[in-house]
Amino acid sequence: MTTLPTTELFGLDNLPYGIASKPGHAPHVVARLRDHAIDLAGLAADAGGDAWIDAWSQSTLNSFVAQGRPSWRAARAWLRDTLRDESRAEVVAARLHPLTEVTLHLPIAVADYVDFYASEQHATNVGRIFRPDGAALTPNWKHLPIGYHGRAGTVVVSGTDIVRPCGQRKAPTDAEPTFGPSIRLDIEAELGFVVGGDTAIGTRVGVDEAADHLFGVGLFNDWSARDIQAWEYVPLGPFLGKSFASSLAAWITPMDALSAARTAAPQQDPQPLPYLRGEDRFGLDIDIEVELGGTVISRPPYSTTYWSPTQMLAHLTVNGACLRTGDLFASGTVSGTEADQRGSLLELTWSGKEPLQLADGSTRSFLEDGDVVTLRATAPGTDGGRIGLGEVTGRILPART
Known part of the structure; x- marks a missing residue:
C-alpha cells in the first residue's frame, strides 16, 4: 500500500x-x-x-x-x-x-477530448511487443505528437465504476471474429491537461503561446480494451477499445502550482519541424504511482515524456482546429525506462506473457471484475517539499451482456 x-x-x-x-x-x-x-x-x-x-x-x-x-x-x-x-x-x-x-x-464539462502517445518509452515497448522483428517506433513518431480524437461524453470523474466493455474480438488464431466482453482490459496511467481560451477555426496556437491556454493538470486513466482495440484499429486507429470510459481526477492542479515541477524536456532528435519548436518546451517532474488491488505495481515518471504539453497543443491546432474552453487532452500512457515504471498492464506483463503477482498472492495479466485501480502522483511544490495530484480510482464491474 x-x-x-x-x-x-x-x-x-x-x-x-x-x-x-x-x-x-x-x-x-x-x-x-x-x-x-x-x-x-x-x-x-x-x-x-x-x-x-x-x-x-x-x-x-x-x-x-x-x-x-x-x-x-x-x-x-x-x-x-x-x-x-x-x-x-x-x-x-x-x-x-x-x-x-x-x-x-466531474470538474469540467469536457468540450473535446484528444489523447496523445507522447512517451517514447511506452511507444517503444508497444512496438517491441507487436513488432518484435521490426522497428519499435513507427517512422513518424519522432516527427509529430501522435494522437487520436476520443469521446468527450465518456470522460468520468474519479470513483466512477467502470463497466467491462463488449465488442468484437479476433485473436490471431481465430478464423472469424467473435463478440463478447473484453478479456484484455487494461489501464493507462496518464496526465490530462485542461484547456481554456477559445480560438477561431483556421488559427493556430504556437508552442510559445500554448501555456496561456493550459489551466491545469489532472491524473487520468484511459481504460483500454486491448483485444477490441487490436481488431479494430487497423487502418484508422482506436475507437471502441477506448471510448467506453476514461477517468479524470476530481481535482485539477493549476499550472502555477506546478511551476517548481517544470524541468528541461528530453532532447529531441531529429529536431522537429519549425511549428513544434519554441522556447517554452518543458517537462514536468511528476512521479505517478499505480496501485492495483492494494499493491503498487508501477511508478512511472512523467519527466521522461518526449513531447511537451505545449508541443501537443501546438500540434492539435496546426491544421486550424479551434480550441474551446473545457477541451481536455491527455499525454498517453506514461512509462519510464525501467520495468517497474511502465504505465500499462500491456507493458508490465508484456502482453500477458509475464503476469504480475499481487500482495494477496493472486496474479494478473489484465484486469478482472472487482479490481480497483488507483493512480496517485506527487511533484515538487512552490514552497519546498512536495504537492499531490488528486487521485484517480475506478472499480471494474462485470459486462452487461
Missing part, C-alpha cells in the same frame, strides 16, 4: 480546484486545502473576491477557466493571501467543509 501523506500534499502551495456539493445544495467550485473543500464563491463574497463570485458559483470549472491566465493567476494569489491572513481566520473557517461531507463531481 502507498504511504503518501495526503494532508501535507494539499497545503497552501497546491490548492487544486474541483466541483463539490453537500446534500440539498447544488454543485459549485471549491478548492482543496488539506482534507477540506473551500466554498470559493462563499469565501469570495465574504472576503472581497468579487471578480470570481459568479464563475465560482457554477457547477463546472468552465466559466472560471474561460477567464484566462491573468484571472487564474490573480485568483490564486488572492486565495493564498486570504488563507494566510490571520485576521480572516474565522471567515475562512466558516467556508471549510470536510471532504467526508461533500460529493465530488
